[in-house]
Amino acid sequence: MALHFHKMHGLGNDFVIVDGREQGVTITPELARDIADRHRGVGCDQLILIEKSNKADVSMRIWNHDGSEVESCGNAARCVVALTGAGTIATPAGVIEGSARGSDIEVSIVEPSFDWQRIPISYAMDTSALPMQWGPLKNGFAVNVGNPHVVFFVDDPDTVNLDQRGPEIENDPVFPERINVHVATVRDDGIHMRSWERGAGLTLACGTGACATAVAAIATKRATSPVEVHMPGGSVTITWEKGEKLLMRGGATHVFEGDLELEHLARCAS
Numbered sequence: 501m502a503l504h505f506h507k508m509h510g511l512g513n514d515f516v517i518v519d520g521r522e523q524g525v526t527i528t529p530e531l532a533r534d535i536a537d538r539h540r541g542v543g544c545d546q547l548i549l550i551e552k553s554n555k556a557d558v559s560m561r562i563w564n565h566d567g568s569e570v571e572s573c574g575n576a577a578r579c580v581v582a583l584t585g586a587g588t589i590a591t592p593a594g595v596i597e598g599s600a601r602g603s604d605i606e607v608s609i610v611e612p613s614f615d616w617q618r619i620p621i622s623y624a625m626d627t628s629a630l631p632m633q634w635g636p637l638k639n640g641f642a643v644n645v646g647n648p649h650v651v652f653f654v655d656d657p658d659t660v661n662l663d664q665r666g667p668e669i670e671n672d673p674v675f676p677e678r679i680n681v682h683v684a685t686v687r688d689d690g691i692h693m694r695s696w697e698r699g700a701g702l703t704l705a706c707g708t709g710a711c712a713t714a715v716a717a718i719a720t721k722r723a724t725s726p727v728e729v730h731m732p733g734g735s736v737t738i739t740w741e742k743g744e745k746l747l748m749r750g751g752a753t754h755v756f757e758g759d760l761e762l763e764h765l766a767r768c769a770s
């Protein structure tokens with residue numbers, strides 16, 4: 501069976517996007533892993549399935565590189581708006597609004613939640629300064645923006661060994677649904693950050709992670725809204741006031757489209 505897909509990225513955070521409105525397909529965690537595999541599949545950080553919705557112009561489901569299905573993906577939301585022209589996208593985290601802004605796409609991201617049970621975290625604590633430390637990373641700021649994030653402000657994100665600390669934190673039992681991990685610093689031209697994504701590892705950009713980091717910087721008075729967020733793959737502009745939804749503006753790139761012979765996919769080790 502051939503599966504038509506679009507290969508897109510948001511600032512280097514790359515996606516295989518399948519439009520399920522035109523072709524019947526059932527995505528399983530195993531199939532998502534096989535397609536995401538960079539050697540035997542197409543390769544992507546996340547697999548995105550577009551479907552019809554009665555709540556929005558389209559709906560979007562998201563599977564990470566490891567096959568885990570998750571609630572939201574900011575960079576992919578911009579790509580879905582660019583690909584389909586949708587003005588609203590239903591996701592498990594809620595409905596995202598989107599529109600073109602010149603050569604960029606702007607999307608809304610759900611209002612942040614700071615409650616430990618909404619992150620979620622295993623027991624009650626101050627989520628603005630977590631009382632745990634992982635190597636040099638301390639005073640983490642945890643926030644849920646439809647998906648869970650923890651942000652550590654450091655002197656220089658490039659000196660943090662995220663390959664080691666990322667999985668340690670992502671998989672710490674204190675985060676029962678795992679967590680996306682970011683290290684950041686605020687400079688004159690805005691926030692500079694790097695991400696270790698839940699279920700995908702190091703990525704060149706993380707849209708919801710940029711939102712979470714901007715919220716952490718604004719909430720701790722390190723920055724004011726709107727704020728530029730610079731990631732290895734590029735920059736986005738985040739706008740947020742307390743009690744409001746977030747707005748994220750940035751690029752969305754269509755690289756190619758193709759057809760995948762599902763029976764040729766090698767089964768990846770789970």
Ligand SMILES: N[C@H](CCC[C@H](N)C(=O)O)C(=O)O
Pocket residue numbers: 513545546562564570571572573574575576647648680697698699700705706707708709
């Ligand atoms: N790894 C994330 C999903 C993708 C988020 C990221 N790619 C974005 O652009 O928001 C999670 O497990 O919650």
